[in-house]
Amino acid sequence: MRLEGKTAIVTGGASGFGAGIARKFIAEGAQVMITDINEAGAQDLAHSLGKTAHALGGSVADRGDVERLRDRAIEAMGRVDILVNNAGVTHLPTALEEVSEDDFDRVFAVNCKSIYYMAQTFVPVMKPVAGVILNVASTAGLSPRPKLNWYNASKGWVITATKAMAVELAPQGMRVNALCPVAGDTPLLASFMGEDTPEMRAKFLSTIPLGRFSTAEDMGNAAAFLCSNEASMVTGVCMEVDGGRCI
Template sequence: MRLDGKTAIVTGGASGFGAGIARKFLTEGARVLVADINGEAAQDMASTLGPQATAHQVDVADGASVRDMAQTAMSMFGQVDILVNNAGVTHLPTPLEDVSEEDFDQMFRINMKSVFLTARELVPRMKHRGSGAILNVASTAGISPRPNLNWYNASKGWMITATRTMAVELAPNGVRVNAICPVAGETPLLKSFMGEDTPEMRAKFLSTIPIGRFSTPEDMGNAAAFLCSDEASMITGVAMEVDGGRCI
């Protein structure tokens, strides 16, 4: 029960890594706001997780929607101890000059602007209390980029830099900021990363992971629970690779 009594917001919490993080937080004693642009999926996930989970529909790229999410969490919990910026999108494997402006803009808004918007709403509250933990879900793509995912790689590199600069600025206020960097996993984004989901493509991708398997939502939940717990009170500004050795 390392998160006993803590409250958390998990964006993109209705599926994939976000759902794994929300589930682990609950088993560790936290109350969780499962925030997702798909309100119905968020409600289904919260119902599955039990009474300590609550659903909320949010567009993390829209300032008014993020403000409403923060206010909802504050009215329900009284405070937000943990913020997990997990919501993210990618583009299909494409030469960098051929990615559409629409796809680039969507990725900028969801992968990057959202971190600014959630920080704008929740960091002042954490600073006022003198405590808090923020976890950004980055990617191995931000450390060891692969061809044809150029702008996605760049967005996750941005998130890692944002994590480090937030950490150094907020440390004197008692707020820790870390990131986790998963390799591709069994999530709705897997097909987008690979371009096509075939046994041959899976085998090719898995050959780059020394441990020999994809990341799982449980892997991310375990890493997130540690970094957001008091056990990690001396850890801030790290981008933890949860990747089976992919970045070695």
């Protein structure tokens, strides 16, 4: 129960890595607000996790929705100790000069600008409780893959933002870290690969020394550690949860 008595928000929490983080946080004793653009999915997951789980629909790329999330979280849980910026999108594998401006804008709005919105909205209410922020970056920000250029760049931005936030917020007792997973068997996998076939999976897995994708449980375990008091001296770290992909 390493998160007993803590309150947390997990964005993009209705499925994939976000759902794994939410489940682990509940198992470790936290109250969790699950938010997702898929409101029905968020509500279903919260219902399955019991009375310490809450849900709210909305887009992290919309400042109004982010402010509504803050107000609802404080109403439901009293405060916010932990904020997990997990929501993310990608563009399909495409030559960098052929990615549409709409796709570029969507990737940077959800992957980057959302963290700006969340920081501006939540840092003021988290400073008094010395809160913890966890951003979900990617191995793509450390070891870029061809034809995911602007997604790679967005996750590199997350990594730099994490370190910058950690330095600035440390005097207030706040910690900021990131996770860098390799691709997992989540709703985004087909988008990363271009097509979900046994051949493409085998090709992708051949680049991971441990020979498997990241799982929601892997992410939940790593997130629980970084957001717990056990990691009280850890800040500005971008932890690779990648089976050796970046070696």
